[in-house]
Amino acid sequence: MRKYQNITLSLPKELIQKVKHIAVERNTSISALLTSLLEELVNREESYQKVYLQHLKLLEEGFDLGTNGAITWRREDLYERK
Numbered sequence: 001m002r003k004y005q006n007i008t009l010s011l012p013k014e015l016i017q018k019v020k021h022i023a024v025e026r027n028t029s030i031s032a033l034l035t036s037l038l039e040e041l042v043n044r045e046e047s048y049q050k051v052y053l054q055h056l057k058l059l060e061e062g063f064d065l066g067t068n069g070a071i072t073w074r075r076e077d078l079y080e081r082k
Helices: 013-025 030-061
Strands: none
Touching (some): 013 030
């Protein structure tokens, strides 16, 4: 069972009126609407953080280019000069 905690928000009256209309159109409450939006925000942030850490790990490990760490080419071989 989820535990809930009340919070107090100070929002412009005009915004509250618009949010009330949106909640009515969606057959929900302002509280439920805000909960949904905040959960979506948290999920996006957590997903971003997870992917960010995965990419950092990849960069730290490096990539196997099949050279066993040996450079087998010369600059001149890559950039043909005329």
